[in-house]
Amino acid sequence: MDKRDETHRHELTRVERALDRIFNRWLKGANAHGIRAFLVEFLVFGLKQAWACLFGALMLIAIVAARLWWPDDAALARNDMLVIVAICIQALMLVTRLETGRELWVIVLFHITGTVMELFKTGVGSWLYDPDGVLRIGGVPLFTGFMYAAVGSYMVRVYRLMDLRFDRYPPLWLTAVAALAAYANFFTHHYVWDARWVILAFVVAIFWRTWMHFRVYRRTLKMPILVAFGLVAMFIWFAENIATWAGAWAYPDQLDGWTPVSIMKLVSWFLLMLISVVLVTFVYRPRPLGVANELAAR
Template sequence: MSAPGRFGEDFGDASPSRQLTGLERTIDRAAHRLLAGKPATGARAVLIEAAVFLLKQAWACIFGALMLVVIVAARLWYPDDAGLARNDAMTIAAVAIQIGMLVFRLESGRELWVIVLSHITGTVMELFKTDVGSWAYAADGVLRIGAVPLFSGFMYAAVGSYMVRVYRLHDLRFTRYPPIWATTVVAVAIYANFFTHHYIFDARWILLASVVLLWAPTVMHFRIWRATLKVPLLLIFVGVALFIWIAENIATLSGAWLYPSQTDGWELVSGQKIVSWFLLMIISVVMVTWVYRPKRPEVS
């Protein structure tokens, strides 16, 4: 348990919390006024920490949550005979969300770099995967590249957005983080394998083992409000991959895209996709470390 601090306490100029947006600073000040003087121990303190954690996680997920709302709303309420195709409407909505995030300064400049990189790498993979029949989108609309509607890239951007937001909102610190060059090599190999496994040996299990070997010693320190907790980083990776898989099930149930096994009737996305999302998520993690270098915990 660390000394009492602010909702998003600064630790110096190098701290990710220096990158808080204007709205986040306002929330930070309001939270500090509300929580200052509250008990540091006991059941009430635990409830406060839990509430702050959930609020920070919800805010970190804002991009992806809005995208999921758009997908579900398009399924439930968008008319089939509308003049604007459903996929085009979702693309326009995704662009509007992104513009709104920038106009209202809900994203930092560093965050935008990760989102753009995630968007590009995701769209390139989408083009390939739809071409080889891994999954398919409805063939309507004009805002597309080949068989890929443009809103699809924003789903990968949502993952990148979450990664970089959670990094600064919780002022993440790490012990025994692997060298960036080594994690970059693994990330590049993971990305390449998503393409090459269709033609040569599928190296996903080797890559999974490489991830475990690299990150197994790493412990993540994340600040909530007063408390700074420590957890093995691999456990966090598994949790995030599972969460993305759940979101994917909601998206496919809403018809945003379908796997071949779902064309005759929806069914749960294969549990094996959790491994795929785990590996794909590593790419986002590494891109975040290009923007925010992993830092060791502060010595008190």
């Protein structure tokens, strides 16, 4: 095992190290080349991605289950039940060490920034929630902050699981400026000119040369980080369609019956990915390929 392997295994939680041993046994049985080797590594890649999405997947399952089976006239309102479920999921992630205390700070930041945006957006009518329940702030049920926290959970966990490295990552101060501009525009575009396309162009410009390297087992693979942003934004958009179908919230054009979420929301989710990445760099510094330093930021 080389130094990078040792560092990577040290960064995993106990459960993740056990899963990693299982995955490696599968991968050792496959040839280094050929279609079988590719398919096995692709399967493990998908399983690691699914494992990183655990928080979000459990939240989405709870939202759909509440739509299908929770009675409308139950003593405990559907939205309050989702708050309790979300708290239990978060507690489970910490107790089982699937997330560390250090990572929790980033997830809390996601929770706060998401809730602030929810309060504003519901206030101006961008979307709305059912008025039932008491565990809410204004028109925003408290479970909504956990949906943003689920994105944060994915980001910090995939960083560890895939042993991410980067080529030509922009200066952190520059990415922070872009993230602040994107976050501010979620609020200001209701009153002044919408700058999302200018911000999007700026993000593309500063990340254009950045490549993300990730390793499943034998091979270190890479993709442009902008492609990674786009792929994650697409998955969030799919999850948003499922959540709005399940009645977790509704956009104005869905009040008379569910319709798919506008494809233009992909731009918003793309910019959210930028904000997410910048928040994660508070804990995990972007590491260049070949550097085996400590993962946690000092």
